[in-house]
Amino acid sequence: MAVHETNMRLKLPIVCVILEVILIILFAVLVTYDEDTDAKKWHKELKANRSINYENDFYYRYPSFQDVHVMIFIGFGFLMTFLQRYGFSSVGFNFLIAAFSLQWATLMQGFLHGMHHGKIHVGVESMINADFCTGSVLISFGAVLGKTSPVQLMIMAVFEVTLFAVNEFIILSVLEAKDAGGSMTIHTFGAYFGLVVARVLYRPQLHKSKHKNGSVYHSDLFAMIGTIFLWMFWPSFNSAVTAHGDDQHRTAMNTYYSLASCTLATFGISALVNNEGKLDMVHIQNAALAGGVAVGTAGEMMLTPFGSMIVGFLAGVISTLGFKFLTPILEEKLRIQDTCGVHNLHGMPGILGAIVGAITASAASRDVYGDGMTDVFPEIANNNFTPSGQGVRQAISLAVTLGFAAVGGVIVGFILKMPFLGSPPDTNCFEDNIYWEVPGDEESHQELTPVQQDEVARPLNG
Amino acid sequence: MAVHETNMRLKLPIVCVILEVILIILFAVLVTYDEDTDAKKWHKELKANRSINYENDFYYRYPSFQDVHVMIFIGFGFLMTFLQRYGFSSVGFNFLIAAFSLQWATLMQGFLHGMHHGKIHVGVESMINADFCTGSVLISFGAVLGKTSPVQLMIMAVFEVTLFAVNEFIILSVLEAKDAGGSMTIHTFGAYFGLVVARVLYRPQLHKSKHKNGSVYHSDLFAMIGTIFLWMFWPSFNSAVTAHGDDQHRTAMNTYYSLASCTLATFGISALVNNEGKLDMVHIQNAALAGGVAVGTAGEMMLTPFGSMIVGFLAGVISTLGFKFLTPILEEKLRIQDTCGVHNLHGMPGILGAIVGAITASAASRDVYGDGMTDVFPEIANNNFTPSGQGVRQAISLAVTLGFAAVGGVIVGFILKMPFLGSPPDTNCFEDNIYWEVPGDEESHQELTPVQQDEVARPLNG
Amino acid sequence: MAVHETNMRLKLPIVCVILEVILIILFAVLVTYDEDTDAKKWHKELKANRSINYENDFYYRYPSFQDVHVMIFIGFGFLMTFLQRYGFSSVGFNFLIAAFSLQWATLMQGFLHGMHHGKIHVGVESMINADFCTGSVLISFGAVLGKTSPVQLMIMAVFEVTLFAVNEFIILSVLEAKDAGGSMTIHTFGAYFGLVVARVLYRPQLHKSKHKNGSVYHSDLFAMIGTIFLWMFWPSFNSAVTAHGDDQHRTAMNTYYSLASCTLATFGISALVNNEGKLDMVHIQNAALAGGVAVGTAGEMMLTPFGSMIVGFLAGVISTLGFKFLTPILEEKLRIQDTCGVHNLHGMPGILGAIVGAITASAASRDVYGDGMTDVFPEIANNNFTPSGQGVRQAISLAVTLGFAAVGGVIVGFILKMPFLGSPPDTNCFEDNIYWEVPGDEESHQELTPVQQDEVARPLNG
Numbered sequence A, B, C: 001m002a003v004h005e006t007n008m009r010l011k012l013p014i015v016c017v018i019l020e021v022i023l024i025i026l027f028a029v030l031v032t033y034d035e036d037t038d039a040k041k042w043h044k045e046l047k048a049n050r051s052i053n054y055e056n057d058f059y060y061r062y063p064s065f066q067d068v069h070v071m072i073f074i075g076f077g078f079l080m081t082f083l084q085r086y087g088f089s090s091v092g093f094n095f096l097i098a099a100f101s102l103q104w105a106t107l108m109q110g111f112l113h114g115m116h117h118g119k120i121h122v123g124v125e126s127m128i129n130a131d132f133c134t135g136s137v138l139i140s141f142g143a144v145l146g147k148t149s150p151v152q153l154m155i156m157a158v159f160e161v162t163l164f165a166v167n168e169f170i171i172l173s174v175l176e177a178k179d180a181g182g183s184m185t186i187h188t189f190g191a192y193f194g195l196v197v198a199r200v201l202y203r204p205q206l207h208k209s210k211h212k213n214g215s216v217y218h219s220d221l222f223a224m225i226g227t228i229f230l231w232m233f234w235p236s237f238n239s240a241v242t243a244h245g246d247d248q249h250r251t252a253m254n255t256y257y258s259l260a261s262c263t264l265a266t267f268g269i270s271a272l273v274n275n276e277g278k279l280d281m282v283h284i285q286n287a288a289l290a291g292g293v294a295v296g297t298a299g300e301m302m303l304t305p306f307g308s309m310i311v312g313f314l315a316g317v318i319s320t321l322g323f324k325f326l327t328p329i330l331e332e333k334l335r336i337q338d339t340c341g342v343h344n345l346h347g348m349p350g351i352l353g354a355i356v357g358a359i360t361a362s363a364a365s366r367d368v369y370g371d372g373m374t375d376v377f378p379e380i381a382n383n384n385f386t387p388s389g390q391g392v393r394q395a396i397s398l399a400v401t402l403g404f405a406a407v408g409g410v411i412v413g414f415i416l417k418m419p420f421l422g423s424p425p426d427t428n429c430f431e432d433n434i435y436w437e438v439p440g441d442e443e444s445h446q447e448l449t450p451v452q453q454d455e456v457a458r459p460l461n462g
Helices: A011-030 A039-049 A058-082 A087-113 A124-144 A150-174 A183-200 A206-212 A217-239 A246-272 A281-294 A305-332 A342-362 A366-376 A387-416 A450-456 B011-030 B039-049 B058-082 B087-113 B124-144 B150-174 B183-200 B206-212 B217-239 B246-272 B281-294 B305-332 B342-362 B366-376 B387-416 B450-456 C011-030 C039-049 C058-082 C087-113 C124-144 C150-174 C183-200 C206-212 C217-239 C246-272 C281-294 C305-332 C342-362 C366-376 C387-416 C450-456
Strands: A031-033 A119-122 B031-033 B119-122 C031-033 C119-122
Touching: A011 A031, A011 A087, A011 A150, A011 C246, A011 C305, A031 A087, A031 C305, A039 C246, A039 C366, A058 A087, A058 A124, A058 A217, A058 A281, A058 B058, A058 C058, A058 C217, A058 C246, A087 A119, A087 A124, A087 A150, A087 C217, A087 C246, A087 C281, A119 A124, A124 A150, A124 A183, A124 A342, A124 C246, A150 A183, A150 A387, A183 A281, A183 A342, A183 A387, A217 A246, A217 A281, A217 B058, A217 B087, A217 B217, A217 C217, A246 A281, A246 A305, A246 A366, A246 B011, A246 B039, A246 B058, A246 B087, A246 B124, A281 A305, A281 A342, A281 B087, A305 A342, A305 B011, A305 B031, A342 A387, A366 B039, B011 B031, B011 B087, B011 B150, B031 B087, B058 B087, B058 B124, B058 B217, B058 B281, B058 C058, B087 B119, B087 B124, B087 B150, B119 B124, B124 B150, B124 B183, B124 B342, B150 B183, B150 B387, B183 B281, B183 B342, B183 B387, B217 B246, B217 B281, B217 C058, B217 C087, B217 C217, B246 B281, B246 B305, B246 B366, B246 C011, B246 C039, B246 C058, B246 C087, B246 C124, B281 B305, B281 B342, B281 C087, B305 B342, B305 C011, B305 C031, B342 B387, B366 C039, C011 C031, C011 C087, C011 C150, C031 C087, C058 C087, C058 C124, C058 C217, C058 C281, C087 C119, C087 C124, C087 C150, C119 C124, C124 C150, C124 C183, C124 C342, C150 C183, C150 C387, C183 C281, C183 C342, C183 C387, C217 C246, C217 C281, C246 C281, C246 C305, C246 C366, C281 C305, C281 C342, C305 C342, C342 C387
Parallel strands: A031 A119, B031 B119, C031 C119
Antiparallel strands: none
16 A cells, blocks of 8 residues: 555654653753652651651642643543544544643743753642643644644644743743733633644635534534533642642632633523524533633632633633634634634633733732732732732733744744645545544444454454 | 524523523622632631641642532533433533532522621532532432423522522531431432422323433443442542541541442342343443432441441442332322432432431440541530430431422422423423534434535534 | 343342342451541540641542542443443443452451451551552453453452452562552553463354454544543552652652653554554553553652653553554464453553562662652661662562462463353353343434334333
8 A cells, every 4th residue: 555645654653752762861861850759858858847748749739730631631632522533533642742742841841940950850730830731732733623644743742832831931930920720821822823823724625524524423422521521620720830728729719610600601602693592512512611711810819709700701702602703704714724613712711811810910909818919929919010010911921922822833834834744635634544543333333244344343453 | 493482592591691690790799708718818817827828628628529520510411411312411401500500509508508797708618518509400400301491400400509508508507417428418309309390390291202212322331421420439429528537538438338339239139120131221320329329428427337338238229129110100100200210319319328327326426436426426525415316307307308309399390380491392302402403423424425414514613 | 031141130149249248247347447537546546646637648548549449440441442332341340340349359458468456447548459459350351351241250350359469468568579559469460360361261263253342433432531541540540559748749750751651652653563554542542551550660769750751661662562463462372362452551561560660679779769768668778678689579579470360360260161150152242232231223213213213222211
C-alpha cells in the first residue's frame, strides 16, 4: 500500500520520540523536586519548624489537582466525542497532546516562574499549573477538531504551550493581574489562538465532509460524560491555585453558583431559539459550562453568590445565542470553521470573565476584604496599587492575551500548513479511520455470517 | 408548524428565567458567605484563634462534596440512561432540575437551619446539604421518568425541595433524630413522594409507549456508569456531613461494607429468580446500591462492620425481590408506574435504613461509644434522652417522613396534572425527540448516500 | 427449558450466599474498628494527646482511597468492555468479584498484618489495601475474560486473594522489601497468576468464538473511559499507602511523569508497527498505562522526574511491542490465550518495575534521602541493611512473587477445570447472553413493528 501524506508510520513516531527525548534531557538538567516533595528537604523542613507531615501542601492541593486532571483527560476528551466518527481521535489525540503538553508546560512555566538557583522546582502546584496550560491547548484543539493530523497537533502544542507561558508570565508576574481560574490566560487565549489557527487553515471544500460533521445518538451521550465532569469539577479548577483558606472556599462556591445559574439560562435559551421549542444537545453540552469560564477571574474575589449567579446567567445566554447565531456567521463571513464552537464556550465567556474581573477588582475595598485583601490583591493591600489601578491592569491583561493569541495563532497556523504534516483531505475530515484502525459496527455484524464477521471485527491481538 | 402542547418554546424559557431571577433576587437579599468563606471574617478568625489556613473546613468537607456532586450529576443522570431513547432527557433533565434544586435548596434549608441575623450563611456544608436535597428530587424524577415534561419537573422540584426542607427540619431539629446519610430524609421521602406523584399521574394507556420502555445493549452500559459511580462514592455521601473524625471515618467504612455485601446478595438473588439463571441488568444497576441507602441512618453509629454487612445483604435481597415481584403488582394493582423502580432502590431500603437506625440508636451505650457519644447522640450524652427515647424519635421520624411524602405527593401530583404543562402523550413517552433535537443513528447512515446523511446528521452549528 | 451446565440459577446464588455468610461470621468474630474509626478509642486518643479531629488519618488517606476505588470499579470494569458483546459481563463480573474480594482481602490481609489482641483492626488504610488486593484479582480476570463463568471467577478470587496476602506478607514483612504501588505484589502477581490459569484453561477450539473476540466502535469508547480513569488516578494508586508527607507527594509526581512519557512512547510505537501507520486502540487503551505499573515499586524512592520519564518510556515501548509481537506467540506457541493482554500491561511492566525498584534501592544514599531515609528505607536508616542488601531483597521478592503466581496459578487453574462450574462452551465465549438477559439492539428495532419490539426490548419490570 502506498504511503499517503496522511500516513503516520514514520512521522508520528519521530515526533513523539524526539519530543520525549528532548523533554527527558531537559528534565534531567533542569528539574528537581521542590521542598514538599524531596525526601531530604522536607525532613529538614519538618525538623526546623517542628511541623508534622499532615502540613505537607500535598494534602491541600492534590484533591484539587485530581479534579483538574479529570477535567483535562475525561472532560475535554469526552466532550469532543460528540462527532459520530471521530471519537477515537477526540479522546485519543486529546490524551496524546495533553500528555505531551503537561510535560512541556512544566518546563516552560518553570523557566518563567519556578527557577531557584538554576533549577525548576516541581511539586503539586506545578502539576496543577501544567494541567491548566494543557487545558488551553485542548481548547484550541476544539477549534480545529477533525481537520488536523496528530503531528500537526503536537507541533501546535509545542508552540502554544510556549506562548501560553510567556503570556501568563506577563499577565501574572509583570502586570500583577489576578486570574486564578484562567478566564484570560486559559480560556480567552486558548479560544482565540485556536480560532486564528482555524482561520489560517480554512478549508473552502470542507462541505465534502459535512455528513460526518455532526453527532449520532450515542456519541452525544458520550459527550455528556465530558460535559458533566467538566461542570462538576469546575469549582475545583477555578480554586485549585488560589491562596489557601477562604480564597479556595469562596472561589469554589462562586463557581458552583455561577454554573447552576448558567445551566438554567442555557436550557431556557436553547428552547427559545428553536422553532419547535426543542432543546439542542450542542447547547447543553457546551453553553451550560460557560458559567465556569466567566468566573475564572473574579471567582476568588468577593463576587458574592448572587453576583456569581448573574455572571453565570449572562454567560449561558451569550454562549447559547453564540452557537445559534454567531457560529454560522463566523464560518460564512469570517471563514472560521470552529468545530466545537470554542468561541461560544471559551472565547466570549472568557472575555466576559476578564471584564467581570476588572470591574470586581476596581470595586475592591478594605471594608469588604478586611485582612483577606493580602491574599486576593496583595498589591492593593500593600498600597502599591489602587483598586482602580488593579482594574486597569486586569483590562490590559485581556488586551495582551488577545494580542498574543492573534499573533501566535497566525504564525502557528502557517507553520501547520506545511504539507508534509499529514493533514486529512477535505473529503475525509471528521473521520477516525484515516489515523486509526477502526473496527466495524456491532450492527453491521448482525446480518453477517461468522466468517464475514471475522473480517469486520478488529482482531484483538493484531 | 403548529404549536403543540408539548412545545417548550415559551414555557421552558419562562419557567427557567423566572425561577432564576427569583433565585438571584432572594440570594441578593438573604445570602452571605459564612465565616470560612468570607475574606474579612476568616482572616479575623485566623487572627483571633492563631489558626492557620489549613484548618479551614473546606479541606475536610470539599472532597466529600465533590464525591456527592458526582453522584448527583453523573450517578443519577447516567443511571437513568438505561432507556433506549431517553438518554438525552435522563441526563439532561437530571442536569436541569439538579442545577435548579441546589440553588432553591440553599434558600429553603437556609431559612430553616442557617439564618444568622437575618442572613443565610453559606459554605461548603450548605453546598453538600443542597446536593442532598437535590438527590431527593432526582429520586422522585426516577419514578416519573419518561412521562413528564421538563416544565412539570421544574415545578415538582419547586415544591418538593420546599417540603423536603420542612420535613428535614422537623426530623433533625425538632425531633432531634439522626439521619446523616438520609435514609429517611432523602431516600424514603424522595421515593414515596415520587411514587405518590406517579400514582396521581397514572396513565392507563401507557402500554402505547411500551416498546420504548426498556433498554438496549449500549444504554445499559451507559446506565452502569451511573451505578458504579453511585456505588463507589456512597461512602462519601453517607459521611459527608457527620461530625469530623471517627464519625466520618466510621460512616464511610460501614457504607463500604454494606455495599459490598449487598452486591453479592443482588447477584445471587438475581440469578435465582430467573428461569434460566440469567442475571438481570435492572437488578445489578439498582439493587446493588440498596446497601448504601439502608445504612444511611445507622452508618454513623457503632453498627460494626459485620452489622453493616448484614444490613446490606438484607437490602440487596429485598430490593432484588422487589424488582422481580413487587413492581408488577404496584403497576397492576396500585396503578403506580414506577419507571426506575425507585420503590425497590430507595423506598423499601430507606424504610429498612430507618428501622435499623432506630434499633441501633436504642442500643447505644456509653460503654460502646465512650466520649464519642457527644458527636453521635448529643442528647443522650447530655442525658436529655435515653437511648430508647432516641430510638422512638427515630421511629417517629420515619412516620413523619412518610406522611409528608404522601400528602405532598398527592398535592403536587394534582398540580402537575394541569394540562398546559406539556406532558407527553401516551404514545410518545420514553422518547427524547419530543423535547430534543435528536440526531440520526450512526447505523442508519451507513446505507445512505452522503446527501441523505446530511439530512439525518444533526448539523453542528444549527 | 433444560438446565444447562452454564445455568447459574442455583450455582451462583449458592456461591454468593455461602461466601457472604462466611464473611459475615468471620467479621463478627474477628474484625473491629481501629483507633481512628471507633467512637470510644478515638475520643480517648483525642483527650490523651490533646489532638483535634482534623488529625484523623481519614482526611489524609480517604481521597486516595476514593481514587483507588474508582480505578478498581470504573477503571478495570470499563477497560474490559472493549469486547463487542461482553460489556455486561466485563463491568458486571468485575463488580461482583471486586465486591467479594475486598471483603475477603480484609480478612486475609488482617490475619497476616493487622491482628491486635486477636482482632483485625480496620480503617481507611485497610480499605485501600483490600482494594489493592482486589486489583490483583481483576488483572487475572483480564487474562481469562470471556472464557469463565462467574462461579469460576468467584472461586478464583477466593484462592487468589489468599495467595496474594501470603505473598505480600513474605515480601513486605519477612523480606522487608518496598513495593508501595505493587509492581510486584499486585501487577506481576496478578498477571502471571492469571496467565498460568489461562494456560491451564487453554481452549484449542476458541477460534469458534473468534468473531466475538474483538471490539466494535462504541465498545472501544467505553473502554477508553476505563483507560483514562486508570491513567488519571494512578498517581493516587501508587501513593495511597506510602508514608505521609514527601513520600506521598513524590510518589504521585513520579507516577504522573512516568505515565505522561509512556503515553508518547505508546502512540509513537503504535503507529510505527502498523503497516499503514494507523494507531491501534488496543495499544492506547493498555500500553499507555504501563508507565503506572513500572513505577509501582520505585515511585516512592528518589527516582527523580526524568528517571520516572525514562522508566515510563521504556514501559510504553515494551508494552506496545508486546501487544504486537508477543501476544500472538504466547497464544500459538505457549497456548496462553490472554484476552486483555495482561502480560503486556501488567506482566512485563511489573517485572520492569521490580527491577527498577531493586536498582533504585541499591543506589539509595543518605546524601540524597537525608532524614527522609527513615520513611522510605527504614532498615537502611537503622543500619540493618546496606542499600545493596535492600536491592537484593527487592530482587528476591520478584522471584518469590513469580513462584507464588506460577504454582498458585497451576493449582487454581486445575480447580477451575471442574466441569460443574459452568464454563461457557467454545462456541459461546465472549458473549454476554449466556449469563445475562440481554436486550436487543436499538438498531434492529427500527425496522420492527411495535409489537415485535415488545418482544425484543427488555421489559423493565421483568
